[in-house]
Amino acid sequence: MSTATTSTRSAPKRRRHKDDTKLALMFIAPATVGLLVFLVWPLLTGIYYSFTEYTTLTPPTWVGLDNYAALVADPVFWNSLKVTVLYVVINIAVQTAVALVIAVLMQRLTQSTILRSLVLTPYLVSNVVAAIVFLWILDTQLGVFNIFLQWIGFDPVSFWSSETWVIPTVALVNVWRHMGYTALLLFAGLQSIPSHLYEAARTDGAGEIAMFRRITLPLLRPIMALVLIMTIIGSFQVFDTISVTTQGGPADASKVLQMYIYENAFGQYQFGYASALSVALLVILMIITFTQYWLSNAGKSDLD
Template sequence: MTDTMEAPARRAAVEDEGASPRRFRLPHLSHRRGDLIAALFFVAPATLGLAVFLVWPTLRGIYFSFTDYNVFTPAQWVGLDNYVRMVQDPEFWHSMWVTVQYVLVNIGVQTVLAVLLAVLMHRLTRSVFVRSVMLTPFLVSNVVVGLVWLWILDYQLGIGNKFLEWIGIGRVFFWGDDKLVIPTLALITVWKFLGYTALLIFAGLQTIPEQLYEAGRLDGASEGRMFRSITLPLLRPYLAMVVILSIIGSFQVFDLVSVTTGGGPVNASQVIQMEIYKAAFGRFEFGYASAMSVALMLVLLVITFLQYRLSRAGSSDLA
């Protein structure tokens, strides 16, 4: 009789135990579903902007690169004709070579000066005011920077040439000399982005433990030796990121060249973006301009991949 009475009680207990996980699981799933909906709500604007202003134009540009398209008539499929023309076009290769020269001067000078400036800030001062002043040129638009330096370096009226003449060097034809125009543009870009690049490297310096420098001083290492053996190796991921971003931005230079030289003199500053712009909006060859844009995108993808792999940017020596 007792066993008969205990059996329903045990079954009820087992049923309650089996029901408990379901009773607690449902609110948990509902909470996670609410988090997912909230996350999608916040991500949706950025995703929509990315799709509308980046993914869709990229796909359309790739499609137009295989067509003959001039806006006034429907696009006609021509296959690889635009790419064959591009490979055989000396103006395309000239603009690529000019861009490479600009990139080499800009990246080389900017990276070296940014590292030195970041180390000086890290060693001498960490003032927020100093960092704010350094960032000021970066906040000015490229068009304004170009117009200001166009006046400063003007051969006749520029204050820069007035100063060079005052110290005895003489006036320099910065914008009219085909050998000086690319270094001039590159150094103006260095002036604009140096503070921003130095702050990125400065942030990387703050992740290096101070104990490593203290151990180096105890071992009698000089500042130069610690810079070569501690600072540079541990900065490698940050330097790789800075160089990759700078290369991508340098290959896309357009507004600075457009407001200063327009590609001159005698196409000496005809960077690839200017060539693409002139093909698209000067000659209305949007198919050919799209092909050059796709080629530039592939070049940047290859450079970024090689730079990332060779510099081992995804790993740190601190690990």
């Protein structure tokens, strides 16, 4: 009897697992409230307003699909969409190519943290400040760049007032600002590629270009797809650079969708129609995102 009692007392007690559910809910509550108040509620409200006529002076009046019918027949909307797509194509093509080159150079040629940090420096400058600086630099009469062009024998270029040059100019200004951040994302993806693959390829006599085509690009595909989705969504939302420099001119040549939405909402106080334009932009971005995700097989990796 005593032996059994002793063994019972010496047996270790099972530790109860503490329920951390309440603590976890406390930590995620602020983010959840912020998500609901600043994202979900405005989204639902905007969708509702898109079916109404709302000018802030009178209560919203339900008009059904009238705003969307007006949108389809609106030539300014289609021009803004065309201008936005042109901007996105130039911005994404140049930005991705330059950022990929920078990321590969950072991985292959340098281990300096200082140099890698300097690449990110333009991203620390706000869009408004960058737009103002380049507005001065590229000014037709007093801009440093046009003075340089005249010094080497070329005529000055109207970067901000030419229908031909304005969108490429805005796109390249934003390429300068965002390429460092994009390069950093791609560099993080390059770090996940096993180094022994490059060593084996180098042993077989492969050069840098061959390794880039056969190892780097295929294995970087999931990260590249994610980066493209993020940058395309951000490019479709361009506003501040154009608002500071051209305000949609000349002759609507730089009036992107965000600028047209802003003009309808805060210039003409047509919040119902502006909401319909915003919902149309949301649908466009959703279609582009899911299509790109599906075509690129972003959810699969060649390393698996």
